[in-house]
Amino acid sequence: MIEPRRHFMNWFWPPLAIAARLWPTVAFATVYTAAVYVFCRWQQLERPVWADQIGVVNALVIGVLIGFRTKAAYDRWWEARIQWGELTNQSRNLCLKAEAYVKLDDAGRRELAGLVAQYSVALMNHLRGTTAVPHVPAQTAERIIALLASWRTAGLVDGHCHQMLDAHASALMNVCGACERIRGTPLPGSFLSLLRHGLILGFAAAPWHLAVSLGAWAIVVQSVLVYFLFGIELTAEEVEQPFAFDPDDLPLEKFCETIRASAHEILGVK
DSSP, X not given: OOOOOOOSOTTOSSOHHHHHHHHHXXXXXXXXXXHHHHHHHHHTOOOOTTHHHHHHHHHHHHHHHHHHHHHHXXXXXXXXXXXXXXXXXXXXXXHHHHHHHSXXXXXXXXXXXHHHHHHHHHHHHHHHTOOOSTTHHHHHHHHHHHHHHHHXXXXXXXXXXXXXXXXXXXXXXXXXXXXXXXXXXXXOHHHHHHHHHHHHHHHHHHHHHHHHHHTTHHHHHHHHHHHHHHHHHHHHHHHTSTTSSSTTSOOHHHHHHHHHHHHHHHHTOO
C-alpha cells in the first residue's frame, strides 16, 4: 500500500508552507499600524479627507481581484480532481471489459492489473517532477496498448472488443495531457502582480484612517484584515498547483491506491 506523503495535522490552518510567509506579514502589519497610530496621536492628525474614497476603491478593487483569484485557483484544483476521477473510471472500465471479454489466464490478469496500477503511479510522479525518465506515463501506456494488441494477435479478442478496450487505454493519455495542461498553465503573472500591488497599497493606506477613526483598535482590525486577505492569496497560490505535497493538494497517493485495489479486485489478483 502506498503511504500518503502528507504534512502532519492536515486539519490545521495555516499549514507550514503558508504560515512561514503569513505570520511575518501579519507581524509587520501590526508593527506598522502601531507606528502609524503613535504618529497620529503625537501629531494629533485628523481623519484624512481621502479616507472614504480610498476605502471604497480599495474594497472594490481588492474584493474583485481576490474573488477572481480564488475562483481561478479552485477551478484548477477541481479540474485536476475531475481528471483523476476520470483516470479511476477508465482504469476500472478497462479491467472490467478485459475480465468480461478476454479469456485471460492468471499471468495475463496480473500483467494487466500491474500495468494499470503502474500507470497511475507513473502519472503522479510525472506531475510532481520526481522522475528523471522523460515520460514514464507514455511508456507505461504504450505497454498497455501493446498488451491489448497481443491479445488481438493471439485471437483472445476480436476486432470489435479490441476497439472497445483500446478506447479506455487511449483515455489514460488523455487524462495525462489534461493534467499536464493544468500544471503547465499557471495564472498570468501580470494579473498576480496587480493583485499583490493592490494588497500592498491597501495595507499601507488603511492604517492612516483606521488609527484616527478607531484609535488603538486599528492595530487589531488591521492585523485581522491582513491575516485573512493575505491568507486567502497564499492559499490560492498553494491550491492552484494541485499535484504537489502540500495539505491542500490532491491526495494522489490515495487515488493511486484506489486504482490499484480496484484493478486487483476486478481481475481477481491477490
